[in-house]
Amino acid sequence: MIQDIYPKKFKNEYIVQKPKDNDFIIQFDNNCILLNKDNSFVKYHQIKEDINLYYCFSIDNDSVFLTTDLNSSLYCRLNVKELRYITPKWLAFLSVGAYQLNKWLIDNKYCGRCATLMNSSSEERAQICPNCNNVVYPKISPAIIVLIKDNDRILLTKYAHGFGRYALVAGFCEIGETLEDTIKREIFEEVGLKVKNIKYYKSQPWSFSESLLSGFVCDLDGDDKVILDTKELKEATWFTRDELPDTYDDISLTQELMRAFKYNNL
Numbered sequence: 001m002i003q004d005i006y007p008k009k010f011k012n013e014y015i016v017q018k019p020k021d022n023d024f025i026i027q028f029d030n031n032c033i034l035l036n037k038d039n040s041f042v043k044y045h046q047i048k049e050d051i052n053l054y055y056c057f058s059i060d061n062d063s064v065f066l067t068t069d070l071n072s073s074l075y076c077r078l079n080v081k082e083l084r085y086i087t088p089k090w091l092a093f094l095s096v097g098a099y100q101l102n103k104w105l106i107d108n109k110y111c112g113r114c115a116t117l118m119n120s121s122s123e124e125r126a127q128i129c130p131n132c133n134n135v136v137y138p139k140i141s142p143a144i145i146v147l148i149k150d151n152d153r154i155l156l157t158k159y160a161h162g163f164g165r166y167a168l169v170a171g172f173c174e175i176g177e178t179l180e181d182t183i184k185r186e187i188f189e190e191v192g193l194k195v196k197n198i199k200y201y202k203s204q205p206w207s208f209s210e211s212l213l214s215g216f217v218c219d220l221d222g223d224d225k226v227i228l229d230t231k232e233l234k235e236a237t238w239f240t241r242d243e244l245p246d247t248y249d250d251i252s253l254t255q256e257l258m259r260a261f262k263y264n265n266l
């Protein structure tokens with residue numbers, strides 16, 4: 001998955017530091033990341049002017065900083081939808097993490113309580129209001145992805161809008177729910193099925209939706225007739241192992257769950 005970057009090591013301790021020559025300088029502009037003209041990442045030693053920087057995190061000894069001060073006309077653009085496919089994978093993970101923090105900084109530029117311009121804390125990854133002392137940390141929303149099994153079949157879905165490939169039932173936790181409650185509710189809402197034997201698989205930080213995805217496997221309980229929520233989905237189809245589409249990548253928990261089922265590892 002995208003976060004599996006071994007032997008590289010992700011270091012998210014918030015220790016404000018000065019940039020080193022080889023550190024990454026990242027700026028987003030209208031849903032694109034700015035890259036050098038040769039499509040390489042911008043490094044600190046390539047910056048001639050004085051710019052403001054926000055420390056994000058490090059991978060091994062390479063630190064990542066956000067800025068908004070680059071002259072965007074001097075750089076190439078890559079749409080953020082493509083970030084997950086950047087190779088090597090640790091650069092994909094680095095760039096989506098920067099994307100998540102950039103969105104958080106934009107969303108919390110002003111205090112949600114009193115509309116004052118927020119300051120970045122020097123001690124922790126937090127935005128602080130100098131007027132009312134409101135402290136805002138990066139939002140991480142719990143969500144589930146669930147593979148529904150019926151003996152040799154699993155249920156694949158396609159969203160009504162946006163992402164076009166086959167997916168699994170997924171959704172955000174609502175207030176007052178356990179993960180198991182969310183699984184049962186989402187499955188019933190989206191495809192009208194009941195399930196049992198819910199078992200945890202693995203989790204994945206998913207920066208695009210600022211969520212922590214928890215992956216589960218469960219068994220169909222009773223009738224296999226799908227009742228589709230057409231606002232959310234345009235398709236939900238049972239696939240046998242042999243019929244499963246062979247378009248696997250090494251990025252998402254969804255794809256790993258599907259691959260694990262196809263090769264009898266669940």
Ligand SMILES: [Zn+2]
Nearest residue numbers: 111114129132
């Ligand atoms: Zn405030």
